[in-house]
Amino acid sequence: MSTADPTTVRPDSPELADSAASAATAYVHVPFCARVCPYCDFAVVAGRDELMGRYTRALAAEVGMARDWRPLDALYFGGGTPSRFGSQRLAGVVEAIRRRFQLAPGAEVTLEANPEDWTPQLAAELVAAGFTRVSFGAQSFSTPVLLALGRRHLPPDVIAAVTAARTEGFASINLDLIFGTPGETIESWRETVEAAIALEVDHVSCYALTVEKGTPLSRAVARGAPAPDPDLQADQYELAAELLAAAGYVRYEVSNWARPGHACLYNLAVWAQGEYEAFGNGAHGFRHGARFRNIRRLDAYLQRVEEGELPRAGEEPVSGWDAELDRMFVGLRRAAGVADGPGVEAFLGSEEGRRLLELGVVEHARGRLRVTQPLLTDAVERAVLSLTPRGP
Amino acid sequence: MTPQARIRNFSIIAHIDHGKSTLADRLLERTGAISEREMREQVLDSMDLERERGITIKAQTVRLHYTAADGQDYVLNLIDTPGHVDFSYEVSRSLAACEGALLLVDAAQGVQAQTLANAYLAIEGGLEIIPALNKIDLPAADPDRVAEEVASVIGGEPEEVLLLSAKTGEGVDELLERIVSDVPPPAGDPEAPLRALVFDSYYDAYRGVVCYIRVVDGVLAAGERVRFIATGDEQDADEIGFLTPKAVPAASLGPGEVGYLITGEKEIDKIKVGDTVTTARRGAVEPLPGYAEPKPMVYSGIFPTEGDDFEDLREALEKLSLNDASLVWEPETSKALGFGFRCGFLGLLHMEIVRERLEREYGLDLVATAPSVAYRVTTTDGQELEVRSPQDLPEPAKIAEIAEPYVRAMILTPAEYVGTIMELVQSRRGEMGSMNYVGTERVEMDYQLPLAEVVFDFFDQLKSRTRGYASLDYEPAGYRPSDLVKVDVLLNGQPVDAFSSIVHRDKAYEYGKRMVERLRELIPRQLFDVPIQAAIGGRIIARETVKARRKDVLAKCYGGDVTRKKKLLERQKEGKRRMKMVGSVEVPQEAFVEALRVDR
Ligand SMILES: Nc1nc2c(ncn2[C@@H]2O[C@H](COP(=O)(O)OP(=O)(O)OP(=O)(O)O)[C@@H](O)[C@H]2O)c(=O)[nH]1
Ligand SMILES: C[S@@+](CC[C@H](N)C(=O)[O-])C[C@H]1O[C@@H](n2cnc3c(N)ncnc32)[C@H](O)[C@@H]1O
Numbered sequence: 003m004s005t006a007d008p009t010t011v012r013p014d015s016p017e018l019a020d021s022a023a024s025a026a027t028a029y030v031h032v033p034f035c036a037r038v039c040p041y042c043d044f045a046v047v048a049g050r051d052e053l054m055g056r057y058t059r060a061l062a063a064e065v066g067m068a069r070d071w072r073p074l075d076a077l078y079f080g081g082g083t084p085s086r087f088g089s090q091r092l093a094g095v096v097e098a099i100r101r102r103f104q105l106a107p108g109a110e111v112t113l114e115a116n117p118e119d120w121t122p123q124l125a126a127e128l129v130a131a132g133f134t135r136v137s138f139g140a141q142s143f144s145t146p147v148l149l150a151l152g153r154r155h156l157p158p159d160v161i162a163a164v165t166a167a168r169t170e171g172f173a174s175i176n177l178d179l180i181f182g183t184p185g186e187t188i189e190s191w192r193e194t195v196e197a198a199i200a201l202e203v204d205h206v207s208c209y210a211l212t213v214e215k216g217t218p219l220s221r222a223v224a225r226g227a228p229a230p231d232p233d234l235q236a237d238q239y240e241l242a243a244e245l246l247a248a249a250g251y252v253r254y255e256v257s258n259w260a261r262p263g264h265a266c267l268y269n270l271a272v273w274a275q276g277e278y279e280a281f282g283n284g285a286h287g288f289r290h291g292a293r294f295r296n297i298r299r300l301d302a303y304l305q306r307v308e309e310g311e312l313p314r315a316g317e318e319p320v321s322g323w324d325a326e327l328d329r330m331f332v333g334l335r336r337a338a339g340v341a342d343g344p345g346v347e348a349f350l351g352s353e354e355g356r357r358l359l360e361l362g363v364v365e366h367a368r369g370r371l372r373v374t375q376p377l378l379t380d381a382v383e384r385a386v387l388s389l390t391p392r393g394p
Numbered sequence: 395m396t397p398q399a400r401i402r403n404f405s406i407i408a409h410i411d412h413g414k415s416t417l418a419d420r421l422l423e424r425t426g427a428i429s430e431r432e433m434r435e436q437v438l439d440s441m442d443l444e445r446e447r448g449i450t451i452k453a454q455t456v457r458l459h460y461t462a463a464d465g466q467d468y469v470l471n472l473i474d475t476p477g478h479v480d481f482s483y484e485v486s487r488s489l490a491a492c493e494g495a496l497l498l499v500d501a502a503q504g505v506q507a508q509t510l511a512n513a514y515l516a517i518e519g520g521l522e523i524i525p526a527l528n529k530i531d532l533p534a535a536d537p538d539r540v541a542e543e544v545a546s547v548i549g550g551e552p553e554e555v556l557l558l559s560a561k562t563g564e565g566v567d568e569l570l571e572r573i574v575s576d577v578p579p580p581a582g583d584p585e586a587p588l589r590a591l592v593f594d595s596y597y598d599a600y601r602g603v604v605c606y607i608r609v610v611d612g613v614l615a616a617g618e619r620v621r622f623i624a625t626g627d628e629q630d631a632d633e634i635g636f637l638t639p640k641a642v643p644a645a646s647l648g649p650g651e652v653g654y655l656i657t658g659e660k661e662i663d664k665i666k667v668g669d670t671v672t673t674a675r676r677g678a679v680e681p682l683p684g685y686a687e688p689k690p691m692v693y694s695g696i697f698p699t700e701g702d703d704f705e706d707l708r709e710a711l712e713k714l715s716l717n718d719a720s721l722v723w724e725p726e727t728s729k730a731l732g733f734g735f736r737c738g739f740l741g742l743l744h745m746e747i748v749r750e751r752l753e754r755e756y757g758l759d760l761v762a763t764a765p766s767v768a769y770r771v772t773t774t775d776g777q778e779l780e781v782r783s784p785q786d787l788p789e790p791a792k793i794a795e796i797a798e799p800y801v802r803a804m805i806l807t808p809a810e811y812v813g814t815i816m817e818l819v820q821s822r823r824g825e826m827g828s829m830n831y832v833g834t835e836r837v838e839m840d841y842q843l844p845l846a847e848v849v850f851d852f853f854d855q856l857k858s859r860t861r862g863y864a865s866l867d868y869e870p871a872g873y874r875p876s877d878l879v880k881v882d883v884l885l886n887g888q889p890v891d892a893f894s895s896i897v898h899r900d901k902a903y904e905y906g907k908r909m910v911e912r913l914r915e916l917i918p919r920q921l922f923d924v925p926i927q928a929a930i931g932g933r934i935i936a937r938e939t940v941k942a943r944r945k946d947v948l949a950k951c952y953g954g955d956v957t958r959k960k961k962l963l964e965r966q967k968e969g970k971r972r973m974k975m976v977g978s979v980e981v982p983q984e985a986f987v988e989a990l991r992v993d994r
């Protein structure tokens with residue numbers, strides 16, 4: 003992978019955005035959590051820790067089944083809660099991947115971590131295993147908000163975790179924040195963002211609390227519990243954007259801000275329609291021109307891998323016009339937008355596309371189509387999905 | 395061919411839900427017309443919509459064989475009719491094919507408005523009426539009181555009123571005997587040229603138009619060449635037969651018999667319900683009286699969501715008209731909705747049913763505009779116009795006079811609710827006529843009211859004020875000049891013709907205010923602020939704003955499952971297809987009816 007000097011390049015630069023398409027990356031899913039948070043709809047399990055050993059072997063086996071690829075530029079362990087998996091198991095999986103593909107020099111290796119799991123010792127062992135980047139599920143610096151979210155940590159845990167990660171040598175630290183939790187005021191959110199900035203982390207992700215179907219949160223809302231207020235969430239988003247920009251963070255995707263040199267390469271690759279391997283239950287990847295998804299249920303996943311088979315739940319080749327729309331679909335979430343191409347041409351020729359342009363939701367300049375109002379990205383995405391090769 | 399002396403033709407008539415279709419079940423069972431395996435509740439309600447709503451929409455005819463106590467075999471032609479006021483045209487057509495009517499009254503509810511209305515139709519038609527109480531199994535049944543009421547309405551003695559339970563079957567044997575003894579046999583002339591009344595029809599994709607006929611004089615033989623007197627259309631009688639309720643072909647239909655006729659005619663406009671069928675050679679010249687054209691009470695625009703479906707909609711309306719003789723329609727153009735049809739209906743339920751049938755039976759996706767009555771306008775240059783759509787109303791300066799349709803409304807109610815009903819009627823610009831007792835506890839109130847005040851939510855109001863005890867029937871009662879104005883609605887500064895309506899001046903301000911409030915709730919947030927205004931002749935009388943949608947993005951973390959996210963957005967897009975673009979504003983299809991469904 004060749005990019006400009008990685009420490010100074012702006013996270014939202016078009017060159018960075020487009021060059022990430024040629025990165026080779028992989029995602030590893032770790033489903034184990036201490037408890038399932040009421041708003042979460044990821045592929046997670048709680049109270050099944052006895053399966054961790056089997057799961058490690060299954061991951062290694064699945065990695066072994068993957069087709070050859072060049073050395074990986076980035077590796078991402080997401081969850082679930084990878085930080086509960088144990089440094090040895092994580093190191094074992096990194097090792098299996100190294101054996102299968104090798105890691106490119108200076109490869110980015112991220113894990114998601116819950117602050118309450120983090121210790122200086124764990125941090126040190128992970129650095130030794132090759133991890134370079136950590137993403138903490140901080141969510142908020144307001145105790146009432148953390149309680150409302152059903153989290154198991156408090157604000158001081160986040161501060162301690164960030165300090166330990168930095169001391170032990172993590173090159174890049176991210177905080178995930180959630181805004182719009184019912185009861186959270188704009189002032190409380192301001193304090194959360196300011197606290198994140200004060201910690202001088204390298205990267206911040208701000209997610210609007212989403213009521214996902216089938217979660218305890220959605221059942222509560224159906225029974226009359228307060229739902230997030232989209233207008234307040236819009237205010238909160240705009241406030242975060244303002245505060246983060248003033249502190250030198252650059253928004254490079256709808257929900258992601260980074261200091262120069264700290265954009266997440268794995269994320270950039272996915273949004274650039276780059277190919278990525280995926281391992282673990284519920285993991286989804288993009289290889290050999292096809293998007294694929296693994297079996298989501300843990301037991302079924304384990305059984306399939308133990309039978310020596312690839313644990314796929316679905317696979318769909320993306321080619322021709324679909325591939326062009328797919329490129330726009332993933333790429334338009336970026337601040338850099340997408341480079342011109344047949345899809346952009348069709349968009350500009352379509353009725354809905356022209357309307358969005360007129361309304362200033364998108365702009366077309368310097369050979370790129372960009373969403374200028376990130377909060378309305380899905381309105382643009384829906385228009386993209388309706389495009390046909392010849393105009394609307 | 396059955397001798398006329400052995401034929402009895404009768405309709406079952408009643409107020410809605412008094413148990414006509416359930417009684418028909420018992421009659422079908424008792425006469426063996428239907429096997430146990432085929433039996434289900436209200437088996438004659440065969441349309442999906444009828445079964446879902448639990449009401450009869452179409453009259454259904456069926457031929458029964460009955461061996462009476464006198465040892466003779468009889469053919470009974472039963473017609474089950476709908477009870478809802480919107481379908482009274484079905485009742486009057488059915489009665490024209492019969493010599494008798496079974497007047498059914500719920501023994502708990504007693505005589506209701508459509509009991510009276512339908513009884514009068516039968517009396518006017520010179521039919522023999524057999525009065526009967528149904529649901530005597532109910533604990534709340536009060537047969538003595540209700541029998542008194544019935545006797546006071548149609549004359550006769552309370553003791554002559556039959557007691558039935560369509561649920562348990564009690565009284566059904568006695569009823570069958572009464573039908574044989576009381577309903578006069580038909581008295582057609584078998585030697586005269588053929589005259590058969592087309593009292594209903596429908597379109598079959600394979601066989602073309604199927605006519606339901608009642609032979610009055612002469613004999614119709616299968617294969618014979620026939621002529622429809624009004625349209626002059628000549629065809630071969632490819633197949634004739636009886637409905638048992640299945641179609642069973644027969645060699646001939648004689649005087650007094652009821653059955654079907656298939657000629658293979660596929661040109662829909664060649665067949666008219668109410669026309670007379672005769673033989674092509676030596677046929678009758680004088681048609682049967684036929685039917686009075688039904689007078690629509692309300693009009694509404696029906697438009698295809700997709701403009702290219704206009705021709706499909708026309709074809710669907712033509713076919714549906716065959717099966718719904720009360721439906722009238724003409725092309726209409728709307729700036730907001732494009733090309734469609736202005737349709738006339740007998741009421742709001744009728745309107746709803748027609749729209750649903752068009753969508754379900756013909757696979758169309760439609761937008762309907764708010765219903766309106768027809769106004770009569772005299773212009774300053776002396777022209778007389780009928781205005782069926784608010785958008786056709788001339789400019790105020792060109793109007794010399796507007797008159798609106800009035801109805802004579804008959805309300806039947808327990809005496810204790812008279813006060814609250816008077817209040818309601820006054821707030822609807824009603825004028826009191828007479829008031830009479832029916833039996834000892836119930837009152838029949840007569841009013842003159844503007845149709846526009848009755849047709850929309852009056853009935854709901856009446857029901858809620860009287861805990862469901864009052865019933866209502868109404869009939870046209872001419873036009874009267876009124877102080878009416880057109881209230882327009884502007885979306886994003888542009889007038890939307892489909893949202894205009896004509897209201898009384900005194901109510902216009904309040905109406906406009908409610909209308910924009912309602913629309914603010916119905917119109918989803920867009921990518922920009924959408925002002926909604928109500929105006930009378932350019933003067934804004936109310937305003938609301940749908941604030942712009944500020945957030946339309948899902949916060950999916952890291953890369954995200956691209957396929958899943960795409961599917962989610964695809965589904966959201968589907969939802970949008972139920973929207974109509976009006977200028978640059980997306981308006982949900984329901985809004986066109988819902989917005990004007992405010993009480994006036
Ligand atoms: N208890 C009792 N219920 C009955 C009897 N007859 C009918 N019902 C019930 O009354 C309701 C209405 O019956 P229907 O036969 O559909 O009435 P209908 O007169 O055909 O109604 P429309 O055709 O819509 O006017 C149903 O729930 C029947 O089950 C009866 O004799 N006793
Ligand atoms: C894969 S999750 C899990 C990371 C880690 N287990 C944790 O909970 O801290 C990554 C991030 O998604 C965000 N997230 C999860 N569920 C969400 C929801 N329903 N709405 C908004 N953000 C959500 C949280 O910020 C979370 O840190």
Ligand code: SF4
Binds near residue numbers: 042083139
């Ligand atoms: S939010 Fe994080 S910790 Fe909570 S259940 Fe989901 S993955 Fe596990």
Ligand SMILES: [Mg+2]
Binds near residue numbers: 415449474477
């Ligand atoms: Mg019925």
